[in-house]
Amino acid sequence: MSKKVNRVGYELNANGIKSLSDDEIKLILRGADDLIMSGGRSLLAKILAGSKDKKLLELELDGSPVYGSFKGVSQKDILAKIDWMILNGYLEIEYNYRLPVLVFTDIGWEIERETYANELLEKLMVSAENQTFEFVEDLKDRNRGMILLLLDKIAESGNKELIIILKAWQEIEYKKVRTRIQEVIDILENADGDIKRTATQELISFSANKKWLSIPEEIRKKLERNVFCSNCCDVVQIVNYSVKDSPPGFALEGKCKKCGGDVARFIE
Ligand SMILES: [Zn+2]
Numbered sequence: 001m002s003k004k005v006n007r008v009g010y011e012l013n014a015n016g017i018k019s020l021s022d023d024e025i026k027l028i029l030r031g032a033d034d035l036i037m038s039g040g041r042s043l044l045a046k047i048l049a050g051s052k053d054k055k056l057l058e059l060e061l062d063g064s065p066v067y068g069s070f071k072g073v074s075q076k077d078i079l080a081k082i083d084w085m086i087l088n089g090y091l092e093i094e095y096n097y098r099l100p101v102l103v104f105t106d107i108g109w110e111i112e113r114e115t116y117a118n119e120l121l122e123k124l125m126v127s128a129e130n131q132t133f134e135f136v137e138d139l140k141d142r143n144r145g146m147i148l149l150l151l152d153k154i155a156e157s158g159n160k161e162l163i164i165i166l167k168a169w170q171e172i173e174y175k176k177v178r179t180r181i182q183e184v185i186d187i188l189e190n191a192d193g194d195i196k197r198t199a200t201q202e203l204i205s206f207s208a209n210k211k212w213l214s215i216p217e218e219i220r221k222k223l224e225r226n227v228f229c230s231n232c233c234d235v236v237q238i239v240n241y242s243v244k245d246s247p248p249g250f251a252l253e254g255k256c257k258k259c260g261g262d263v264a265r266f267i268e
Pocket residue numbers: 229230231232233236256257258259260261
């Protein structure tokens with residue numbers, strides 16, 4: 001049954017490393033995620049070094065969030081860190097036909113799943129803010145355990161802004177995940193806080209949102225803190241606001257941070 005295959009050998013050498021920091025461990029696992037079962041130690045080392053290697057660029061691995069994280073560290077030292085990860089049970093080597101490739105151990109995956117879910121949560125928030133829904137396509141066919149963890153995080157966030165993107169995501173998902181997405185939508189809709197905007201309202205304010213987001217963040221922050229509240233008779237910060245079209249400009253409508261009363265600010 002088993003034909004003899006000339007497997008490519010390898011030798012692990014942690015080069016005397018006693019331990020790695022939690023951040024380094026997370027970072028190496030994040031780098032490994034994009035090449036699990038397909039790439040080996042040296043490819044991972046190149047990602048972390050920020051190498052311009054042809055194969056790496058072909059596979060678009062320079063898009064990894066940890067690409068170049070160990071810039072300036074020698075290839076040999078990076079490889080030693082990776083080997084430490086293998087010797088200490090965060091990563092494993094398996095053979096993909098002839099080649100030794102990296103896979104997660106259970107512990108390694110548990111850590112990486114968390115890192116990855118946090119990264120996706122951030123991307124979802126940005127997508128919701130920018131009203132771009134294409135990103136949900138990326139969520140389909142991902143590891144189920146990680147996706148469920150992400151949904152737990154969304155529920156915990158209590159962030160109602162995410163409801164609209166959850167609805168877009170729900171449309172393309174399989175039944176089991178769809179059911180969980182609905183549960184999370186229900187949780188967010190019943191979460192404390194007084195913003196309860198419907199999807200229709202969100203769509204109406206689409207262009208206003210874009211105008212608002214085209215203002216540099218620094219200036220947006222200043223504008224948020226420069227809103228007059230007639231109740232407090234003072235300049236206050238606006239919170240829980242939505243952006244509405246209000247020709248010739250647009251308006252922020254929300255609550256006063258101090259007293260919770262309704263406030264608005266027009267911007268031209
Ligand atoms: Zn007030």
